[in-house]
Amino acid sequence: MGGELLDSSLSSLVESQTLQWVFVGGKGGVGKTTTSSSLAVSLAQKKESVLLVSTDPAHNISDAFGQKFSKDPSKVRGMDNLSAMEVEVSADGSMRMLEESVGHSFGGAAGPSLFPALDELIKMVPGIDEAIAFGLLVETIRSMNYSTIVFDTAPTGHTLRLLGFPNLFEKAIPKIEELNNRFGGMLGTLGSVAGMNQGSEPINVTLGRMLKDLQDTVKQVTDQFQDPAKTTFVCVCIPEFLSVYETERLVQELSSFKIDVKNIVINQVIDLSKGVPAEALFAARSKIQMKYLKQIDELYAEDFHVVKVPILAEEIRGKDMIMKYSKMIMGANQKSFGLSSTSEYPGSLVNLIEQRALRWIFCGGKGGVGKTTTSCALATALAEDRAQNNLGPVLIISTDPAHNLSDAFKQRISPGGDPTKVLGFENLYAMEIEPQTAAESVLPREMLKDIAKFIPGVDELVSFSQIAKLVKSMEFSAVVFDTAPTGHTLKLLNFPKLFEKVLEQLGALKDRIDPLLQSLGPGLADSTGNPDLFTSANQSIDELKQVVAEVGEQMKDSERTTFVCVAIAEFLSVYETERLVQELFTLEIDSRNIVVNQLLDPEETDKLSLLKARSAMQQKYVTQIEDLYPRSEFHICKVPVRSEEIRGLDLLKSFAAGLTGEQ
Template sequence: MERLQPEHISHTRHLFFTGKGGVGKTSTACATAVALANQGKRVLIVSTDPASNLQDVFGVSLKNQPTPVEGIDNLDAANLDPEEAARAYREKMIGPYRGILPEAALQSMEEQLSGACTVEIAAFDEFTNLLTDETTVQDYDHIIFDTAPTGHTLRLLQLPSAWSNFIDESTHGASCLGPLSGLEEKKDLYAKTVDALSDPSSTSLILVSRPDVSSLQEAKRAADELAEIGIKNQQLVLNGVFERKGDDEIALNYERKQQEALRLVSDFFESVQTYYLPLVPYNLTGMDALRKLFTDEVAHQSDQKSTNKNDNFSKLPSLIDEFADKQEGVIMTMGKGGVGKTTAASAIAVGLAEKGHTVHLTTTDPAAHLDQVVGDADLPGSLHMSRIDPKAEVETYKQDVLNNLDDNLTEDELAYVKEDLESPCTEEIAIFQAFAKVVDQAKGAFVVIDTAPTGHTLLLLDAAESYHREVERTKGESSEAVKNLLPRLRDPEQTQVVLVTLAEATPVFEASRLQVDLQRANIHPRWWVINQSFYETNTQDPVLKGRAQAEEPWIHRVDNEFAENVAIIGWQPDDLVGLQQLKQLATKA
């Protein structure tokens, strides 16, 4: 596997970087932009990520129009804010009804337009405006986009029925219906943009992944989605490949885990050209750091200062002790994929059971390894495990929707409904009833839930009109469990929320956005857990020691700006599967 150089991926004018949060899309895109600008190319780099740290990487304040990056010729940058665009779009849709419709109806409309789908389509709208503004972009040799649109968004925009009267007449309640209905005047503009993205002579897609299983799975999903609509000019960049120097125990184990994940690459990406970038011992911010990414020196720096751990952050047992004092309740672990929600939820459940409490642990993660926990006969207390199977719940939900559609729909209209049901919002709605039933079991016991519905979903289904429509479509009745759910989740005496993150820029920003989302639903997270921290280890490897030092400002930022309480879990050499390992994590101070 060859180490990435800018010329490997810069043979087209448009470069789109995509991948799950925290894999290094922004730093890789920025380093590529700097390298191409240093070669004399005129480069524009644009972010459409709501959690973008493009400004932090370059150390400059950016706007939604191209701005010269100080310190480097030929490079301009723009930071498009899709959330601001989504707010403007919501007001455009709702404003005419203010003073006409009841306040409750306006709130319901606003929440319908507050989900991930609206932001995603608003982001597409923003970069379409830029991409088609010839007076702005004609002077650039390369336009680099940090965060590409998903295959779902692009497929949705390609469906003829998305632009027909069907979007105004349908009552099936699809989650992407609202966002599209106000953008009909841009149909032709969007079609041209989608065509440009599919042209391999002008556009390349760079899939960025960490060398770990969950990141690779997400990259594979994105690759397949985008290939379905004709975006097949793809390259894969494995960012953060560890090059060990010495026999530090942490380093040996870290290398082993990466190599196990890398063996999956050839199975996942048979025809995709793959490159790698090494793990570097510092944060990729500032021009010096970005310029060094494509040189050989970066992986072997050994001049890292010792991390000064003079703070006394809590460990997981402190969190468990506080929860145990309440004797019963709901505990929800939340966070973006790959940060360790399942591990945290499992350890909390085991820790509470160790203290003699009855605990029901449930997860929506189909890959969660919890059978070993349930099967151990020596466990004090009573620990029960169940799994809400998102795939099964979604399939049942989809079938219910399709069974209740009008028989007179055209093929195009039916295609629209089916595509809309692939929305990321659909899964949350589909598992909502199962989630409500599980929460209802928290009477005289603890219910620990790995991955709960977001604040947006809870508000959406709390709105009378929205929930009535959901009940109508499934021909069901509003159960007591559903009626009681939101009040219970809002009561801190009954429910505690734990946000799980890593000590890195993107996971921290994404967790803070999730916290704001929950606060809109009047749910206030009690703890943040910073997982897999090198800061909490005694590694002597120069690269990993540098990573520990780079984590420190993010840990303090979480503590000072976002979290009511913070607990830190150190990097673990093995996947925490099985009772004994979870018990150790739950009890080791």
């Protein structure tokens, strides 16, 4: 563990002559976009050409640079050799890539009826954005147009599945080839009936060629990603418990993928030793927040309950602190934050407690805004009320791949399976849906278990299955959802609509091949010994169709379902909240409460004590990071909280100078 200490900056990364792929990732809300954008700016000052790619569904690099980027690379204004793109899940982008790939593999004519179904899947299947990002990544690898490519990634859970795709293909391709060899003749017959064969070549032969091409491509990707001279991952975090915990998990997973990681950026450090007066720092950050708080009031105060919550000196973990926060969102000790409210709606979530017919309450927003804290506090208030009124227990479910309920309640919440009783509360239960565990309970075959571990979006899909079961059983008086960041949550809520459209496509295909399936059916049996495989499958689809219809109906019922938007008073969060509210309106899902967290009160009388307390809390986690990641093996770069927003090229250059040790 000894040896020479590495410098506390990213200068060696920027100076590297061999690096081609740089991933930047971590928990939501830690400053990934600022870090990746600034790093790309630094690299562009050293390299011939640099490309910055956003694979986060909630694209933020356009906001960071103050110019609009699209699915195609475009030059960053003011830098001739830096380009940027936002990988978008769209019919004219991802679908074009798929059509070209499928059309080529099927002799240039994949069949016009195939693409509408694919289009719906691409648009709405949860997590498919990482799958498409991976496809685009492969295309970029082949072209090699840029000296270095920097990725601004989605939050940890989804990014790990993106980087886990080589592992998935390594396990899946040999087994698919085995199935293709064993059942190729029957597949060719099915292809002929369905009109999928091209010319004289059966579909199983075409699939064989596709698998071989895919295998070669995946090997090239794996070789590059596992070469530390060519690929590295920069972990970004903030000095708080959940972020440090998630960083540790991220480093371990990256090591299992054999992906190099030796740079850690700690953002938003309150450093009162650098000569910046505490009063001045407090005033500057408070001024920024006030601008966006006014904007939130202008947008929503007329129609929403806007709940304003101050930043606390302590972490919100454990029963006592959750109960303290719960009282605050229920209206206790309300502060004006220097604004005179004209809203006729109280600034609290009491309206949700009083509406006892409510069954489904979703809490969502941008990463790092306090969704878990808000959902836990709301669930505790609901549980207390329901107990007093002799109603059923309350369940809180995490559908975020980076599960935080265990950390918030300071107790182990079992993944999947039966809900866990939350200690210290009479009728509150919690559940963290673990995609791999849940998938294995419904996917008996070993190959499907392996694939389910890395399939993008399997967490939301399995979550939806769990929701459907709860709708049928109705064991709880209310269910609160601690959701994934905005982009993935919207796709989860879109699932009933997706399922309805995909079933229409499957129904049309079924009508075409049903006669052949009926003739083959008696000779087929699945691994459980069921002789009537296709009848059983049809029954399962019909049952799921009915459940999905029930869920869709309840989600549109404002008496039974609502969505609480959680935000902080910063540009990206306000922008994402506006998008979220608009999407919820389109989906006909009720939304009438907005919680604005982490506010600095300009009327605070002891600003220095508050900042000192936050700084002391942070230092505990900075020390923990330094203990976990020794300086002989990791570059630990500590970045102080700034008195201004980091937006625009000039401020990104200034931030970059801090990352590379130039200031």
